Amino acid sequence: MTPRQRRITLVVGILAGVSLAGVLALNAFRDNVMFFFDPSQVAAGEAPIEKRFRLGGMVRPGTVDRRAGSLDMSFVVTDFKQDVKVVYSGVVPDLFRENQGVVAHGRLGRDGIFVADEILAKHDENYMPPEVARAIKEKHGGVMPVNPDHAGPPKT
Structure with a gap:
């Protein structure tokens, strides 16, 4: 892999991880909110x-x-x-x-x-x-x- 492909793979991996963490956090928050x-x-x-x-x-x-x-x-x-x-x-x-x-x-x-x-x-x-x-x-x-x-x- 070229350095550019490694950077793109790293950025995509980080974005996927942050997105997954955000979805899990929002799901937990939604279940615990009391209106x-x-x-x-x-x-x-x-x-x-x-x-x-x-x-x-x-x-x-x-x-x-x-x-x-x-x-x-x-x-x-x-x-x-x-x-x-x-x-x-x-x-x-x-x-x-x-x-x-x-x-x-x-x-x-x-x-x-x-x-x-x-x-x-x-x-x-x-x-x-x-x-x-x-x-x-x-x-x-x-x-x-x-x-x-x-x-x-x-x-x-």
């Missing part, structure tokens, strides 16, 4: 069925149902326009409660019920996960709806 959806997007059919994603919103008051003697529970996540029922079996964070922000990781069943395998709650009474705040704000024309439990000056 975020709010209840309105789920109700509109934008969320995938039986694929993992994050569901975020507020826990609707009066919907938390804990089964006695079990770690099983259900509740409703809302963005104040649509609701999604969530079922979960496990220990919930200490900060989980009604009328507070929550992000649930899991899958949407064909029956429209979100089966969560992880629940994340807000950090303090003024915190809302950024994705939840953004989604709720978009649904209400750029204005956050007032949460009646947190309206007005701080309670002493």
Whole structure:
């Protein structure tokens, strides 16, 4: 082989190797990405069925149902326009409660019920996960709806 043919072979080999590495990296990344959806997007059919994603919103008051003697529970996540029922079996964070922000990781069943395998709650009474705040704000024309439990000056 001439020096030119060796260089061309080397360049083609390097390009093939880099291309293969890129394809493998993108494939691994695609399988591990978890998208975020709010209840309105789920109700509109934008969320995938039986694929993992994050569901975020507020826990609707009066919907938390804990089964006695079990770690099983259900509740409703809302963005104040649509609701999604969530079922979960496990220990919930200490900060989980009604009328507070929550992000649930899991899958949407064909029956429209979100089966969560992880629940994340807000950090303090003024915190809302950024994705939840953004989604709720978009649904209400750029204005956050007032949460009646947190309206007005701080309670002493």
